[in-house]
Amino acid sequence: MKININIAVVGLGQVGIYLLNELNTKRKEIELKTGKKINVVAVSARDIKKKRQFKVNKNIFFKNPLDIFKSKKVDILFEAIGTSDGISKKVVETALKNKIHVITPNKALISKHGDYLAKLAEDNNVNLEFEASVAGGIPILRSIKEGLATNKISKVYGILNGTSNYILSEMENLNDNFSNILKKAQKLGYAEPGNPKLDLNGSDAFAKVRILSALAFNTKISKHKCLMQGIEKIELKDIEIANQLNLRIKLLGISELKNNELFETVHPCMVSKKSYIGNVHGVMNAVIIEGKPVGESILQGEGAGPGPTSSSLLSDLLSILRGNIKKPFGIPGSKRKSIKCYNVNNYVNSLYLRFEVKDKPGVLSTITNRLAKYKISIKRLIQTPNKKNNKATIVIITHKTTELNSKNCLSIFKKDKDILKFPILIRLYN
Amino acid sequence: MKININIAVVGLGQVGIYLLNELNTKRKEIELKTGKKINVVAVSARDIKKKRQFKVNKNIFFKNPLDIFKSKKVDILFEAIGTSDGISKKVVETALKNKIHVITPNKALISKHGDYLAKLAEDNNVNLEFEASVAGGIPILRSIKEGLATNKISKVYGILNGTSNYILSEMENLNDNFSNILKKAQKLGYAEPGNPKLDLNGSDAFAKVRILSALAFNTKISKHKCLMQGIEKIELKDIEIANQLNLRIKLLGISELKNNELFETVHPCMVSKKSYIGNVHGVMNAVIIEGKPVGESILQGEGAGPGPTSSSLLSDLLSILRGNIKKPFGIPGSKRKSIKCYNVNNYVNSLYLRFEVKDKPGVLSTITNRLAKYKISIKRLIQTPNKKNNKATIVIITHKTTELNSKNCLSIFKKDKDILKFPILIRLYN
Numbered sequence: 001m002k003i004n005i006n007i008a009v010v011g012l013g014q015v016g017i018y019l020l021n022e023l024n025t026k027r028k029e030i031e032l033k034t035g036k037k038i039n040v041v042a043v044s045a046r047d048i049k050k051k052r053q054f055k056v057n058k059n060i061f062f063k064n065p066l067d068i069f070k071s072k073k074v075d076i077l078f079e080a081i082g083t084s085d086g087i088s089k090k091v092v093e094t095a096l097k098n099k100i101h102v103i104t105p106n107k108a109l110i111s112k113h114g115d116y117l118a119k120l121a122e123d124n125n126v127n128l129e130f131e132a133s134v135a136g137g138i139p140i141l142r143s144i145k146e147g148l149a150t151n152k153i154s155k156v157y158g159i160l161n162g163t164s165n166y167i168l169s170e171m172e173n174l175n176d177n178f179s180n181i182l183k184k185a186q187k188l189g190y191a192e193p194g195n196p197k198l199d200l201n202g203s204d205a206f207a208k209v210r211i212l213s214a215l216a217f218n219t220k221i222s223k224h225k226c227l228m229q230g231i232e233k234i235e236l237k238d239i240e241i242a243n244q245l246n247l248r249i250k251l252l253g254i255s256e257l258k259n260n261e262l263f264e265t266v267h268p269c270m271v272s273k274k275s276y277i278g279n280v281h282g283v284m285n286a287v288i289i290e291g292k293p294v295g296e297s298i299l300q301g302e303g304a305g306p307g308p309t310s311s312s313l314l315s316d317l318l319s320i321l322r323g324n325i326k327k328p329f330g331i332p333g334s335k336r337k338s339i340k341c342y343n344v345n346n347y348v349n350s351l352y353l354r355f356e357v358k359d360k361p362g363v364l365s366t367i368t369n370r371l372a373k374y375k376i377s378i379k380r381l382i383q384t385p386n387k388k389n390n391k392a393t394i395v396i397i398t399h400k401t402t403e404l405n406s407k408n409c410l411s412i413f414k415k416d417k418d419i420l421k422f423p424i425l426i427r428l429y430n
Numbered sequence: 431m432k433i434n435i436n437i438a439v440v441g442l443g444q445v446g447i448y449l450l451n452e453l454n455t456k457r458k459e460i461e462l463k464t465g466k467k468i469n470v471v472a473v474s475a476r477d478i479k480k481k482r483q484f485k486v487n488k489n490i491f492f493k494n495p496l497d498i499f500k501s502k503k504v505d506i507l508f509e510a511i512g513t514s515d516g517i518s519k520k521v522v523e524t525a526l527k528n529k530i531h532v533i534t535p536n537k538a539l540i541s542k543h544g545d546y547l548a549k550l551a552e553d554n555n556v557n558l559e560f561e562a563s564v565a566g567g568i569p570i571l572r573s574i575k576e577g578l579a580t581n582k583i584s585k586v587y588g589i590l591n592g593t594s595n596y597i598l599s600e601m602e603n604l605n606d607n608f609s610n611i612l613k614k615a616q617k618l619g620y621a622e623p624g625n626p627k628l629d630l631n632g633s634d635a636f637a638k639v640r641i642l643s644a645l646a647f648n649t650k651i652s653k654h655k656c657l658m659q660g661i662e663k664i665e666l667k668d669i670e671i672a673n674q675l676n677l678r679i680k681l682l683g684i685s686e687l688k689n690n691e692l693f694e695t696v697h698p699c700m701v702s703k704k705s706y707i708g709n710v711h712g713v714m715n716a717v718i719i720e721g722k723p724v725g726e727s728i729l730q731g732e733g734a735g736p737g738p739t740s741s742s743l744l745s746d747l748l749s750i751l752r753g754n755i756k757k758p759f760g761i762p763g764s765k766r767k768s769i770k771c772y773n774v775n776n777y778v779n780s781l782y783l784r785f786e787v788k789d790k791p792g793v794l795s796t797i798t799n800r801l802a803k804y805k806i807s808i809k810r811l812i813q814t815p816n817k818k819n820n821k822a823t824i825v826i827i828t829h830k831t832t833e834l835n836s837k838n839c840l841s842i843f844k845k846d847k848d849i850l851k852f853p854i855l856i857r858l859y860n
Binding site for chain 1: 448452456459460462463561567568569572573576577578579580581648706709716721722723724725726727728729730731732736737738740741742744745747748749752753754755760761762765
């Protein structure tokens with residue numbers, strides 16, 4: 001690789017502009033660590049006039065990022081627009097075809113088009129790096145690709161969405177409901193003001209799970225959604241009850257090999273307050289890797305925000321400048337196999353069930369009989385009457401049962417007039 | 431780099447023999463991930479007949495490792511003997527001079543001769559890799575060198591010695607004293623049967639601190655020992671009292687920049703039971719990095735044993751086979767500066783002090799007066815009389831004070847006939 005490296009940054013939102021500043025202030029350090037002199041030769045954003053934290057050099061500004069390829073010689077391009085398709089995909093595609101290395105934090109793009117883009121990168125003998133796409137500043141992808149490279153990984157899981165974790169933590173801390181805490185999160189910049197849905201419904205975490213699976217198990221990126229639930233339906237009441245049971249609700253992303261089939265899921269879990277994962281609070285992310293021979297490895301850090309994201313983007317940059325590995329997913333695309341999806345019906349968990357019922361004779365036995373019919377056995381049952389309105393809350397912790405069983409069992413409760421709302425189900429983690 | 435790579439493994443103790451088995455069983459995977467075919471062409475140990483977990487091919491056995499260089503063409507050599515000087519150093523030196531890449535888990539060697547050996551490696555344009563020397567299977571060095579490469583790190587600290595952490599955890603769990611738990615640790619292979627001193631007196635952790643400092647701060651390996659204490663003097667009584675105070679005793683290794691001076695220390699700390707570090711139990715290791723812009727990053731995993739160590743040794747191997755970075759400490763040796771040592775006298779902490787005294791009037795005021803004389807103010811004081819023998823235990827938690835103050839203040843207690851033994855001091859973390 002030559003000494004002088006030309007860089008383009010496409011997308012000047014929070015991440016792009018922070019990155020640009022880091023690139024400018026850390027040129028000397030980057031030269032010291034890699035022997036390369038970097039030079040930002042092009043930047044692009046929709047609106048040059050938008051108010052930004054750091055100044056943009058107007059002489060290198062492009063309104064249309066695709067124009068960069070026509071007039072500038074670029075060696076490495078940062079894509080920081082962040083959509084799964086459209087201009088993000090077009091820019092990355094064009095860059096790779098022009099033998100330009102690409103670095104991106106865009107998990108939507110990689111989880112959807114990663115295989116195709118990786119092939120483009122390999123065919124053109126350039127890098128496609130996306131460390132920042134999973135768990136912000138935590139060097140998790142590099143750890144799987146390099147630090148734990150020859151381990152046989154059986155499971156990767158953790159807290160992959162800082163927004164959800166912040167909301168769950170604050171609901172518990174402040175004893176306040178979902179929508180109030182969401183507003184607070186939006187105010188603080190932890191949740192998107194316009195449309196926070198992707199963070200809250202599990203999509204964001206699921207995209208990360210997919211990228212982790214492909215790296216951990218050397219497979220193509222899966223297309224299945226085994227089971228995806230977000231935190232939107234978590235009520236303060238469940239957080240309070242969890243608390244009494246020495247449990248805590250966390251949104252976990254899990255990728256696991258079960259009988260050589262891939263099981264990927266994102267859903268809220270009740271975890272022990274004493275567990276490691278139960279003590280990862282606020283916007284922190286944590287990833288746990290179970291592998292052989294290394295045992296259990298944990299990586300924890302800030303999962304979002306321009307600082308941590310830039311940290312990962314620059315680690316990708318240094319990797320490229322040092323001439324490091326070329327394969328986006330660690331091994332050649334041709335060697336990455338498709339993998340069958342594990343049947344979610346066979347997924348086994350203990351369950352937390354909450355029923356809101358009329359407080360009258362026979363209701364409890366209706367519930368327990370129906371559970372028994374589906375061979376779901378009860379480990380713990382707590383009935384709390386509300387004398388005032390003649391209602392009661394029944395919380396049941398079950399022994400382990402399959403997803404199929406619980407789905408079938410719960411579906412019939414819909415029809416019952418004494419069960420006041422559809423029962424709440426939260427899986428217990430292990 | 432050519433396709434067929436010849437490998438030598440020197441030292442066939444627990445780690446060496448496990449590694450050898452991994453190299454044999456993972457050849458295909460390594461080829462898949464790097465495109466290289468590895469071939470173990472030489473092994474060496476003192477005694478060919480020693481009973482080992484895996485079989486050794488006698489046709490490639492060398493009693494004297496230095497003979498390997500005369501008769502075999504080796505590309506990469508693993509040194510797994512483990513001494514800081516002598517044959518370990520000689521083998522590594524000779525290999526590097528012969529343009530052979532070296533991989534070692536030997537923290538004693540690297541912390542003592544790392545600068546010299548790194549220069550040899552750089553001069554001969556080969557790699558010297560030592561990921562396994564710090565925190566076993568945790569990819570901490572690679573994370574600092576690569577994953578967090580452009581962060582400004584201000585502090586690295588954590589639990590770096592699994593043996594000590596196991597003993598402290600078990601003393602608390604089993605309510606048993608140091609020497610009994612040490613025996614158990616030796617039986618289980620967590621502490622060396624012959625001479626466990628290096629693990630227990632802080633030396634082992636200090637060697638790791640030195641390596642971490644050099645990488646985190648881009649400096650030469652320091653020669654100073656600011657402050658090193660092990661866990662040998664920790665009594666069950668202090669663990670019990672800590673427990674009552676919602677604290678827990680942990681042996682921490684800390685490396686920090688204070689006013690651009692390097693502060694390195696290993697000593698027992700009282701940490702909150704609610705803190706992350708207070709919940710790292712048994713043989714686990716954990717490293718916490720404070721950096722900008724990434725924030726706080728935590729890496730936790732198994733810190734010792736042949737499995738985790740082999741995981742790191744193989745990650746080094748893959749890095750070399752992929753043709754990755756050459757500089758052992760991330761930047762050229764000529765750019766790594768020496769750094770002044772922070773004056774330990776200025777180190778500031780709250781202190782836990784335990785006095786065993788005669789239970790008679792005036793003793794408490796003697797103690798408090800002397801503390802006052804050195805401007806050490808008391809935050810909390812608990813006096814527990816033992817009516818039977820007319821003695822008492824006085825525990826004092828102080829406000830923050832300097833090392834110099836506490837040293838001067840405590841030294842005078844030696845002379846007192848009512849103070850039955852030299853007071854116990856354990857620093858509080860933060």
